[in-house]
Structure formats: structure tokens, C-alpha cells
Amino acid sequence: MFDINGLTKTYNRSRQQVHALRNVSLKIDTGSFVTVTGPSGSGKTTLLLSLGGLIHPTEGSVKHGNVNVYDLSASRLAEFRNRTIGFVLQTFNLVPYLTAVENVMLPMLPSGRNGTAPKKRALDLLGMIGLADRSDFLPRELSVGQQQRVAIARALGNEPEVILADEPTGNLDPSLADEILDILQDLNRNHGKTVVMVTHSPQAASRATRTLKLREGMLIQ
């Protein structure tokens, strides 16, 4: 699925070069559940953003199938993210003035789906994660666990092949974290989604079929 080759990302911060990723090469197979671990500043998030087509690498390439992601134009890259990737973020990032069902419909807007189909799909997704009765709630009316579940439903809006999750349990207590990990595991095992998850938690990492470790921008495992 993903073929990452010689990926290097260097930032300039206060006239100093910061090497977020150094010559990282790896393959991620379709249907795998990969966790990325490592200390803060080791490059985990940069790797995730690179896979999602959100950060242009300084060197190297990210291939999805036969497509070199960063050879795509800006609009094609957006389309790639919209159709192929579903993002789940630590801070949920729900749009505060939209209801749960509207938040889930957000990725469907650019793909031009019309009529009642998007709403039906969004309601189905909310039902799948156990929030059918909260579809008209605003994010502030939901608990943090419910907000993260809405975010997962949003990530699934366009039936993406891949879910990229950045510390999805970082803001949750252990029982809620387990619920979210169960959902992600279910998506991986029963719905064929490839999951790449950045985490600090050994408990979360234990759910993976493969674990990657980063230190100072280098892949050490």
C-alpha cells in the first residue's frame, strides 16, 4: 500500500535546522494495523502527516500504490486525502457549530455527493459507533469519548482505505481509550481498513500487528 523511500524532513526553526525525519524507508501493507511509537520530537507526527499528503518531504518519496503522492497537484492531493485517507486526531477537531451528523458529512461535501445519500451514510456511521441517538447534538453536548467516536465516523465518511490516527486516545481516560481502540481494531479486522496510529501508550501499541519505533527522526525498529 504505502512505499516510503528515503524520507527526510528538515525544518528551519530560529535559523537552526531541525531534522524531523532522517532517511526513513518502510513499506506498509494493506490491511495492517501499524503503531508508531517514540519519544516526543522523534518524528512520529511528521511521518503521519507525510503519509497523509500534508507535509512535503525535504527528500525521498511516499508512494501509495503506484502513485507518488507528492507528485500530485494541490487539488489532486486534496482529492487523495478526501477519498483514500481518514484522519483521527488527538483533539478530535470537530467543527463546534455543526451537529454530530453534519460533522460526519463534512468530508462528503467536496466529493460532490448530493441528495439524501450523505446524511443516510453519516447516520449509518454514527449508528455503527453507537451514537445514532446523538446525531443532532453539538460537540459541546457530547462527552470526550463521544466526540472522538464522532471524529472516527467522520474519518470513515468517504470509505477510505487508510485511517491515520494521531494519539487518538491521548485525551481519554483508560476505559474510554479502550473503547476507541476497540473501534479502530474492529475497523482493521472486520472492515479491512489499514490503520496507522501514532501513540505513546504501550496499551494502544499492543493492539497493532506491527510496531514502528522512531528516535531522533530515524526508524530504529
Added chain:
Amino acid sequence: MAFTFRTIVLREIIQRKGRMVSGLLAITLGIAVIVAIQSVTTVSRQVVAKKLDLLGANIMVLPQGANVDDYYSADVDVPTFPEEYVERIATSMLPGVDNMSPKLTRRIKVDGSSVILTGILPANELASKPIWQASGLMGAELQAACAPSQKKESSLTENDLKAQRKVVDSLSSSDVWVGSLVAERLNLKTGSSLPIEGRTFQVTHVLPETGTIDDNRMFVHLHTAQQLLGINGQISNIEIMGCCSEISDGLLGKLRNILPDTRITTIGHIVNTQIETNTLMAKVALVLLVIIILVGSFSIGNYMWANVEERRREIGTLITIGWGRKHIYWLFLTKSIILGLAGGILGYIVGTISAVLLGPYLAGLDISPVLTYLWWSLLVAMLISLLGSWYPIYRAARIDPAIIMQEI
């Protein structure tokens, strides 16, 4: 309701309406000021134009070289030009030419006394000319589009009546109208007989005193005057009642193009005042419009900038989930358009109500709503909104989506 970009924009506006008030207020107040001023200005111009039109003819066509020091005596003893010039003006269909009166004027001796003989063409003959019928300028239609009918005008002051040169409806070949001074000097009354250049005329009107040279005039039919003076088909001047707003829009220049070998003049102080007033009002309105567009754009730009900054994380999230730049542009453009439309409509309503309510007290004018201003309000409001919003929108579409990974 389908979930669209518009839904998102409306939901955001409703949820955060408090923050939007300042932005909307800038457009609304700006448009309201323009609409109120424009409403008062337009009515004011119409009122001034009507008052000026009541004074009668305000443009005079004279032969080249005529002395125009005194408008009221400029036509006396000047060279002549063809009567056919009247038809030239009529067929040109110039807007603002509301009425015309061709004249032939000469000083003559009557009973040993020097008087001014003026031949005039009565309105019924002007209207019956085939060329006037062809051009649609018949009878009552000769009345000014912007001038009230003189017959219906009952509120004229005595001074207005004195200054007014009325349209003569009918005049037979043996009738003579005499000015007050002539009547006094020659002891004439309505019904008196008067020999002029060997022909006998009957006095059918003694005109009231005007305080001008007209008091020393005798008026006969134009064609009779031409026969008496032996200059058939010639006239010495054409008096035109021009609509003042058209005069300020260049009516004199257009008349000069049609009649290049004549001298065209106006009642200078009156027309100039009107032109200056109109020009000043137009300039004030333009300056205000520019200021309001600039201030309004700055204010709406400030609001949109703050809105984009506040929503950086939201925008980053949208980009992350696959929204392209065009979608971000469209999201904020829709907001800008909605703000413009709302500001335009509210501004029109507030401005119109202000003008209608305050007009009678502040300007002594009765103002009516002008629907055309609604379309202008929408146009200007959209211009303000888009002008102010373009840079914040441009910035919004270029937000780095990596912002979503930062802790709140």
C-alpha cells in the same frame, strides 16, 4: 434541507452572531448613509429643478454676435436666423428640451413712442406643426417632464408669476398683447384698437407688470411680425425651457452642435447655481461613497481576518479531511456574499426609513422610498464585502493543515 457550504456558513453566522454584528454593522451603516443622502439629494434636486422650471424659459438661442449682458433684452434688434432652426431642435429629440418659443423682435415707433415689437408663435400652432407631431411633441407633452403644469400650479408666489414667461396658447393675426408700460404710455386697455406699421390690431391682453423689459413690449403673432417687418421666415431668437438637470448634463453643448452658427446662452445666475448645486451634491455623494467603501471594506476585512484567525484549526481540519483550496475559497466567499446581501438589504431599509422620517424635519422635504436604490445598495454592499474579504480568504486557503497537530 441539504447539507451544503451555505448551511455551514449560515450555521457559523448564527452560532457566532455576536461577533458578526460589528462586521455587518459597518456595511449596514455605510449603505444606510449613502441611501439616506441619495434619497434626500434626489428629492432636493427635483424640488430645485421644479422651482427653476417655474421661472420659465432658461435657455436662449441667439444669432452669433448678440450681446447677452441682459438676458431679457438680448433678443432686441439682433440679426436674424431661419425659423427652420426650431424644427432642427425638435427633430433632434434632445432630452431636457421641454418647450420652445421662436421670436422675432424689433424696436418700432407706435404713435411716436418707441416700443419693442415681439412676434411669438402660440403653443397651439407649435403643436400643430407636422414635424412636431412626427416627433411626438404635441400639445400638453410640450410641458416639461421635470416641470409641473403651469395651469395646475396654484402655489406660485407673486414673484414667481412676475418672472414667469407664460406659454401663449393662441394668438390671431390681428391680436396684440401689450406690456404694462406700453399700455400706460399709449393709454391702452383690453379691447382697444392699435395701428402698427399701417395695420390695425386689437388689444386682447394687457400683461401684468414684470419689472423687466417685457413691460415695454407688444406681442403679436410671429408670422404677422415677419410680414410687418418684411423679414419672412426669419426669427431673432428661440427661448427654450430646458430641464435644469439636463442643462447640467451638457444640454447646451448638444444644442450648439445642432445649431453651430448661433449663440446659446442661459439665465446664467440661475442655471449656474443649479449646475453648481448639482455638481457639489454629486461630488459630496462620490466622496462619501469612496469613504464608506474604504471604511466599510476595512471593517469587514478586519472582521473576516479575525474570523479566519479564530478558525485556523477548523480550516486546517477541513484541509486535512480533503477540502481543496477552492472549497475553502467558496466557504468564505459564500460568507462574504451573505454578509454583503444582508448589509445591502438592511442598509437600504435603515437608510430609507431614516430619510423618510427625518427628511421633513431636517430638509423640509417629503421623501419617498426609491426601489432602484435597493439594487445599488446590494451592489455597493457586495463590493465592500468582497473588497474587504479577499485577502483574509486568500490567507484562509493557504493555512498549513499541520496546525491541527498542535495542542490547543
